[in-house]
Amino acid sequence: MSRNERVNAIVTPKTKRALEKLSATTGMSQSEIINIAIQEHLKIKSAKEDINFITKQIDRAIDSKLDSYHNRLFRLLAKMTKAIFTSLYINGHMLSYLSNNKQISQEFLKKEIEIANKKAYQVLKSGFLEEDVTKLFPNDLKSYEEDY
Numbered sequence: 001m002s003r004n005e006r007v008n009a010i011v012t013p014k015t016k017r018a019l020e021k022l023s024a025t026t027g028m029s030q031s032e033i034i035n036i037a038i039q040e041h042l043k044i045k046s047a048k049e050d051i052n053f054i055t056k057q058i059d060r061a062i063d064s065k066l067d068s069y070h071n072r073l074f075r076l077l078a079k080m081t082k083a084i085f086t087s088l089y090i091n092g093h094m095l096s097y098l099s100n101n102k103q104i105s106q107e108f109l110k111k112e113i114e115i116a117n118k119k120a121y122q123v124l125k126s127g128f129l130e131e132d133v134t135k136l137f138p139n140d141l142k143s144y145e146e147d148y
Contacts, residue, residue: 009034081120088116 011019023030092113 085117085120089113 019030019033022028022033026033028036092110
């Protein structure tokens with residue numbers, strides 16, 4: 001049989017009166033009530049620590065899944081961007097051909113294609129697409145829930 005240990009505690013007068021009242025109404029000693037209160041508090045603390053651990057594990061699992069999804073999405077965006085500029089380049093050549101190969105038209109189209117390429121590169125470099133993707137798939141799911 002385990003032996004109980006004595007612990008001294010200092011409480012406010014209000015807590016002491018509440019403890020005396022509870023002892024009188026339940027028939028339990030003040031020591032029993034304090035012991036039960038401490039055990040319940042420790043159970044709650046332990047459960048909270050377990051929940052925090054589980055939450056961290058779930059967060060890691062979600063992050064690993066979303067990271068691979070983000071990477072795939074960025075690769076798809078890069079391929080789409082490449083396809084769009086290839087299409088633009090081909091369209092430029094077609095327009096040049098259709099304009100009866102006039103030197104002025106060809107120069108105009110070359111300049112426009114160059115401008116389009118520079119602007120598209122600036123958009124990619126500015127991080128605009130990354131911001132869009134981050135809004136669609138945020139790292140912090142709480143911010144996602146708050147937005148919607």
